Amino acid sequence: MEIAKKYSPKDIEDKWYEAWINAKVFKSTPDERESYTIVIPPPNVTGVLHMGHMLNNTIQDVLIRRARMKGFNACWVPGTDHASIATEAKVVRMLREQGIKKSDLSRDEFLGHAFEWKEKYGGIILKQLRKLGASCDWDRTSFTMDPEYSKSVIQVFVDLYNKGYIYRANRMVNWDPVAKTALSDEEVIFKEKDGLLYHVRYEVEGMEGEYLTIATTRPETILADTAVAVHPDDERYKHLHGKKAIIPIVNRAVPIITDDYVEMEFGTGALKVTPAHDVNDYEIGQRHELEVIECLNDDGTISDNFPSYKGMDRFKVRKQIAKDLDASGHLVEKKQYKNSVGHSERTDAVIEPRLSLQWWLDMKKVSGPALDAVNNGDVELVPAKFINTYRHWMENVKDWCLSRQLWWGHQIPAYYIKGTNEHVVAESAEAALELAKAKTGKKSLTMADLKQDEDVLDTWASSWLWPISVFKGLTQPENEDIKYYYPTDVLVTAPEILFFWVARMIISGMEYMGERPFKHVYLTGIVRDKQRRKMSKSLGNSPDPLDLIAENGADGVRFGMLFSSPAGNDLLFDESQVEQGRNFANKIWNAFRFLKSLELSEAEPSRREALAIEWLKNRVLEVGVEIEEYYDKFRLSDALRSIYKLIWDDYCSWFLEMIKPNYGDPISKKVLDSAIDIFEDLLKILHPFMPFLTEELYHEVRDREEEDFICVTQMPDFQFEAKSILQEMELIKEVISAVRNFRASKQISPKESIELYISTPEEKVFETYSEILVQLLNTSKIEFVSEKVSGAGSIRVKNHEFYIPLLNVDVEAEKDKILKEIEYTEGFLKSVMKKLSNERFVSNAPEKVVNLEKKKQSDAEEKLSLLRKSLEELG
RNA sequence: GGGUUUGUAGCUCAGUCGGUUCAGAGCAUCUGUCUUACAAACAGAGGGUCGCAGGUUCGAUUCCUGCCAAACCUACCA
Numbered sequence: 001m002e003i004a005k006k007y008s009p010k011d012i013e014d015k016w017y018e019a020w021i022n023a024k025v026f027k028s029t030p031d032e033r034e035s036y037t038i039v040i041p042p043p044n045v046t047g048v049l050h051m052g053h054m055l056n057n058t059i060q061d062v063l064i065r066r067a068r069m070k071g072f073n074a075c076w077v078p079g080t081d082h083a084s085i086a087t088e089a090k091v092v093r094m095l096r097e098q099g100i101k102k103s104d105l106s107r108d109e110f111l112g113h114a115f116e117w118k119e120k121y122g123g124i125i126l127k128q129l130r131k132l133g134a135s136c137d138w139d140r141t142s143f144t145m146d147p148e149y150s151k152s153v154i155q156v157f158v159d160l161y162n163k164g165y166i167y168r169a170n171r172m173v174n175w176d177p178v179a180k181t182a183l184s185d186e187e188v189i190f191k192e193k194d195g196l197l198y199h200v201r202y203e204v205e206g207m208e209g210e211y212l213t214i215a216t217t218r219p220e221t222i223l224a225d226t227a228v229a230v231h232p233d234d235e236r237y238k239h240l241h242g243k244k245a246i247i248p249i250v251n252r253a254v255p256i257i258t259d260d261y262v263e264m265e266f267g268t269g270a271l272k273v274t275p276a277h278d279v280n281d282y283e284i285g286q287r288h289e290l291e292v293i294e295c296l297n298d299d300g301t302i303s304d305n306f307p308s309y310k311g312m313d314r315f316k317v318r319k320q321i322a323k324d325l326d327a328s329g330h331l332v333e334k335k336q337y338k339n340s341v342g343h344s345e346r347t348d349a350v351i352e353p354r355l356s357l358q359w360w361l362d363m364k365k366v367s368g369p370a371l372d373a374v375n376n377g378d379v380e381l382v383p384a385k386f387i388n389t390y391r392h393w394m395e396n397v398k399d400w401c402l403s404r405q406l407w408w409g410h411q412i413p414a415y416y417i418k419g420t421n422e423h424v425v426a427e428s429a430e431a432a433l434e435l436a437k438a439k440t441g442k443k444s445l446t447m448a449d450l451k452q453d454e455d456v457l458d459t460w461a462s463s464w465l466w467p468i469s470v471f472k473g474l475t476q477p478e479n480e481d482i483k484y485y486y487p488t489d490v491l492v493t494a495p496e497i498l499f500f501w502v503a504r505m506i507i508s509g510m511e512y513m514g515e516r517p518f519k520h521v522y523l524t525g526i527v528r529d530k531q532r533r534k535m536s537k538s539l540g541n542s543p544d545p546l547d548l549i550a551e552n553g554a555d556g557v558r559f560g561m562l563f564s565s566p567a568g569n570d571l572l573f574d575e576s577q578v579e580q581g582r583n584f585a586n587k588i589w590n591a592f593r594f595l596k597s598l599e600l601s602e603a604e605p606s607r608r609e610a611l612a613i614e615w616l617k618n619r620v621l622e623v624g625v626e627i628e629e630y631y632d633k634f635r636l637s638d639a640l641r642s643i644y645k646l647i648w649d650d651y652c653s654w655f656l657e658m659i660k661p662n663y664g665d666p667i668s669k670k671v672l673d674s675a676i677d678i679f680e681d682l683l684k685i686l687h688p689f690m691p692f693l694t695e696e697l698y699h700e701v702r703d704r705e706e707e708d709f710i711c712v713t714q715m716p717d718f719q720f721e722a723k724s725i726l727q728e729m730e731l732i733k734e735v736i737s738a739v740r741n742f743r744a745s746k747q748i749s750p751k752e753s754i755e756l757y758i759s760t761p762e763e764k765v766f767e768t769y770s771e772i773l774v775q776l777l778n779t780s781k782i783e784f785v786s787e788k789v790s791g792a793g794s795i796r797v798k799n800h801e802f803y804i805p806l807l808n809v810d811v812e813a814e815k816d817k818i819l820k821e822i823e824y825t826e827g828f829l830k831s832v833m834k835k836l837s838n839e840r841f842v843s844n845a846p847e848k849v850v851n852l853e854k855k856k857q858s859d860a861e862e863k864l865s866l867l868r869k870s871l872e873e874l875g
Numbered sequence: 876g877g878g879u880u881u882g883u884a885g886c887u888c889a890g891u892c893g894g895u896u897c898a899g900a901g902c903a904u905c906u907g908u909c910u911u912a913c914a915a916a917c918a919g920a921g922g923g924u925c926g927c928a929g930g931u932u933c934g935a936u937u938c939c940u941g942c943c944a945a946a947c948c949u950a951c952c953a
Contacts, residue, residue, distance in 0.1 A: 564888070845934080
């Protein structure tokens, strides 16, 4: 049968993925083997595959496939996150397009639409992951709003509440006026923005003509000012202490207060205080018991209390008020000013600090064990440099705002008792009713007297349970799965969500399982383009992963992603790397084609063939050990690089050339069998990185049943001990390169055979390998000599000298070459001698080092005499 | 502002508990070759005062200090 000249992934990849799924090879159930577990960082249910996912999931797949082949019971749990804000926003937009307003719907109606949307469009990303070859146990696919998962989220909330860790309080929160919800600190992204710093003067009450000038970036909040603050030691303003200032526009008199928070050097040294709309002002307000006036609605427009501006958007009002202040002579100046402004992670809206009543988790109460777990290495971060960041965050952790003013999510299980200020927290309405009866002493209470909190929980307050709840560890605490799979082995995720998610999973793991949720956290880099720009939709610099796969095959893309991305380093994605992967696949394909093309003979292996096989076997062991070490350190790109070179250089460039029969000749069946055995080992080693190609070839290179999959075979055992053949072959390879180089420089065609004369103290070695030299150098004759051969060019490798007869020997060029070598060696010897004649070196340096220098000396001297002799012989 | 990390060939990165084989790899570049598995290939070659300046040492790319540059995290500077 004719085998295609080029590897064509598209015919092959879908075929094997289907075969794997049908045979359920990725399915895992607890058994007597040791488990190796990875839980996928659940992508947003709204998500589509982007390059970041590709990197992330390729890494997970490599780790899980390798574990499977190392004899572990490997389990990779896939799933999606309900992503409350992002999904709700998407559903609201979809409804709006259909002419439906969210405000016209009841909660249940809205959720009905949302679930419908989720069923229809959600989880596309999981289907896309199959194209990548992800070997997930799809039967375990989880969703953070699955009924049982939800139950565990509520269970945890109730438990934390009962422990006194969760409380409800009116505080400054990060308000997203577009999504109309509170956000946690982690959901706020600060961006440098060019803005204006307005200097505005306020008249001092009772002192006509006396003004106090403040500086602000937000003149619109003037409406809600309730004080002006100066530093207590500021001489400029001492005469104003205790007076009042009149706020322009609203003409309200507010106290002039003193507070250390004010920096004298900044702006004018006077600060307008707006407790309702600024975090610091709020704190100042608390210290001075200031009135709190709100001027903004939850959507960022001016409230009805200020009729002349009511309903205007905060940014429009800023300009309008600046104009009005200018008109009334209160605006002193406007300065260009750069400051960092908080934006919503999900909607990109400018965050409005706002006072509101929310649920909070007291992080200090729960974070201790999680900090220890990382500090003492129980949870290992890879690369380790992230430990400091983690520690810093954990040591300064702030309370977590848990509630979100949304519908899509887990509704907070708090129930308010009508006609009272009381509430109860319980896992169900029925339980809540009982609690309420007990609390109020009123047995007559009914469901109608309870009203559940309208808000839902922050998404991360459900995904922080992921490694536990995908195994139902909270709802069925003693079940087989949780006992078997928890703790998981490695979490692969992006450093961006170290606090959002990783830290919180460790917290919940320690709190609810009393044990780390994972042993290792592999933090990937960010995928950037060649110019180091982050890949993003808005920049349009991100290739579509599915297109890439279609063009180059999943194996090629996987190779491209991992070939140059050490843990923790950003990945500068370049399609040429994917091409390199595609080329590599093709190279292997062609090696396979070669193996299949040979005619067979019954001959015994020649010495050349036997040596080649023996050498390669040892080489595979040597590199295999190296690869194992890389895996242990999660250095996947180094592991891949080693495999790449092992296959391309050692197997293809050297080994196959060594055993290649003369054109038209058959090959010994025994030799081919060995070559195929080793080829299969190489396929296994490569399989985690390039699963499709290796599966295909594993089935093609020898006849196999379809279900005899490479992905569930065991890795070869790498028991390596250094053997002399490895060193000797290195020397032979070096000689071969040197002779090829010589041929190239003399423009001798590879077709033209040459004679090779060798002058060496180790004739035996060259005698042994002579057949390999003949094969790879196209020599017609190899002879050992002790004298120079006349009419020949010469080359030297270490202390071996080689002569190759030439028709025209350029004696002068030969001399030049030797002179240059002499010059270099003399210089080298001189530097060695300088060291050795240094009294302090000889007496201080370790004996080993001194001996090495002495060896360098004798080697160099030997080489010099060899060179000088050659020079003499040339005349 | 605070903290962390990084600076080695054109690019992406290894490496050094200070001392042969230490200045490396892959890609890119250049030169030959359509050599009978593979031109998506083969055979070769060139390329770096290891960011800069000091210090410690017999010896520093490797340790220390300072400087310069970059990246990331973090912070309320109106």
